[in-house]
Amino acid sequence: VAALVRSITPVSLRDPHTGGTNYRDAGPKIPAAAVSLEDAMSMARLSATGEHVRVKLNMEAQMLPDANSADVMGEIRGREKPDEVVVLGGHIDSWDIGQGAQDDGAGIMAAMEAVVLMKQLNIRPRRTVRVVFWTNEENGAAGGKAYRDWLGADVNKHVAAIEMDEGAERPIGFDFGGTEGPGRGPSVSESAFRRAVEIGKLLEGINAAAITRGGGGTDINPLTLAGVPSFGLRTVGLHYFDWHHSNADTFDKVDPHDFRLNIAALAALSYTLAEMPERIGDLK
Ligand SMILES: [Zn+2]
Numbered sequence: 473v474a475a476l477v478r479s480i481t482p483v484s485l486r487d488p489h490t491g492g493t494n495y496r497d498a499g500p501k502i503p504a505a506a507v508s509l510e511d512a513m514s515m516a517r518l519s520a521t522g523e524h525v526r527v528k529l530n531m532e533a534q535m536l537p538d539a540n541s542a543d544v545m546g547e548i549r550g551r552e553k554p555d556e557v558v559v560l561g562g563h564i565d566s567w568d569i570g571q572g573a574q575d576d577g578a579g580i581m582a583a584m585e586a587v588v589l590m591k592q593l594n595i596r597p598r599r600t601v602r603v604v605f606w607t608n609e610e611n612g613a614a615g616g617k618a619y620r621d622w623l624g625a626d627v628n629k630h631v632a633a634i635e636m637d638e639g640a641e642r643p644i645g646f647d648f649g650g651t652e653g654p655g656r657g658p659s660v661s662e663s664a665f666r667r668a669v670e671i672g673k674l675l676e677g678i679n680a681a682a683i684t685r686g687g688g689g690t691d692i693n694p695l696t697l698a699g700v701p702s703f704g705l706r707t708v709g710l711h712y713f714d715w716h717h718s719n720a721d722t723f724d725k726v727d728p729h730d731f732r733l734n735i736a737a738l739a740a741l742s743y744t745l746a747e748m749p750e751r752i753g754d755l756k
Contacts, residue, residue: 474529475504476512483714484509490567490717492611503531541565543615547602548590550746555626556599558746560586560634560738563609563691570721574712578640578726578734579705580605586739597746599631606691609637613690620694627698632745632752635689636705636738639712640731644679645672646703646741647686656687657696663755664701671744680737682706701753705737 479489486508493504507515515525544564550556562579566572583603590601607615620627634646648668649660660668665685672683687693688702696702707730715721745752 473500473502474531475502476527477504477506478512479506479508479718481509481713481716481718483711485720486510487718487720490569503529503533505529505531538614541607541615543607543619544605545602546584546587547600548587548596550599550601551596552598554600555629556751557602557630558597558599558632558634558742559602559604559630559692559695560636560742561604561606561691562636562689563615564605564607565610565615566721567610567717569717569719570715571723572721573723573726574639574721575716576609576637577723578731579636579638582636582640582731582734582738583634585735586742589735589739590743595743597743598749599746601742601746604691609691613693616691617694619691620698627695627700630695630698630700632701632703632742633688633692633695634703634705634738634742634745635692636734637689637691638705638707638709639716640726640734641707641710641712642679642730643675643705643707643734643737645675645682645684645706646737647684647688647706648701648703649685657693657702658699660701660753661756664752667752667755668703671741674740674744675737678733678736680733699753703741705734707734 481489488506488508490506495501518525561583562576564580566575587601587603604619649665669683672681675681686704688696688704692702715725
């Protein structure tokens with residue numbers, strides 16, 4: 473017995489998209505595989521005509537024991553409040569197919585370049601700006617959890633967390649604020665949200681000023697749950713789900729101009745959060 477899933481993608485060039493498989497503790501652990509949209513549609517048409525569809529599967533994937541991996545970090549220490557941290561990043565792992573260029577190579581490189589910009593401009597913000605490449609986002613998010621555990625009580629010194637994991641298409645802004653509920657962090661105050669909207673206006677020049685309510689991202693979710701105000705970079709998202717988790721997620725899909733706009737958005741937001749006199753989460 474195996475489960476076949478229609479690839480989770482709006483557009484397909486007969487290229488199956490991979491992804492995680494989760495089992496309930498009690499249920500049987502049957503193998504699962506994704507088929508391309510075209511093949512799924514073909515099977516649906518055949519079975520609609522009463523044809524008995526048979527599929528031969530050759531599958532090599534196996535579950536191996538956990539092994540050591542590492543989050544990669546770098547930072548510019550704050551000039552006045554080095555213990556207070558604005559963290560930004562994405563995930564360093566990717567699926568085995570494709571190159572993981574959009575998911576999430578572009579995210580981690582844009583975060584690093586945002587901090588490189590500060591370095592080149594000789595800017596040392598009031599607080600520490602830290603870049604993290606979290607590991608294992610695609611296969612359990614252990615890197616994000618380990619980062620939060622490593623912080624311990626110091627998580628309270630995290631002023632904000634910013635994640636980029638929707639690819640490097642043209643940015644439109646950030647979601648911010650969280651939504652209370654299972655798996656979500658506490659909502660930020662109205663005045664913190666209004667301040668975020670003001671910060672967003674710095675990005676009007678590149679049409680990336682939209683601040684909308686939402687949650688952040690998988691890697692920073694353990695921080696969000698601990699009450700750290702969390703931002704997720706949002707893009708036009710026209711093609712991300714065409715490419716991601718497939719053989720098509722290659723470097724040629726990253727438009728250099730759009731990529732630079734993402735760097736600008738991350739740099740402006742992280743710098744402002746690290747430099748402004750008050751912590752955004754303290755605004756009542
Ligand atoms: Zn990702």
